[in-house]
Amino acid sequence: MLSLIRRKACKRCGGDLSIECDIYGVYIECIQCGATWNKEDLKLASQLQNAVKATNQVKVA
Numbered sequence: 001m002l003s004l005i006r007r008k009a010c011k012r013c014g015g016d017l018s019i020e021c022d023i024y025g026v027y028i029e030c031i032q033c034g035a036t037w038n039k040e041d042l043k044l045a046s047q048l049q050n051a052v053k054a055t056n057q058v059k060v061a
């Protein structure tokens with residue numbers, strides 16, 4: 001599920017990242033190169049958690 005984009009945040013290619021979540025948890029995938037990261041990789045834990053909370057609230061509502 002495409003939920004949120006962080007622009008130019010990929011550490012591999014500098015591409016845009018899509019924050020995804022599934023039954024296994026939250027991960028971040030680069031749209032340009034397909035690299036996947038976890039939130040620890042990108043030091044965005046608090047931002048991501050907030051984003052996921054917001055996304056979940058939207059899904060529920």
Ligand SMILES: [Zn+2]
Binds near residue numbers: 010015016
């Ligand atoms: Zn990339």
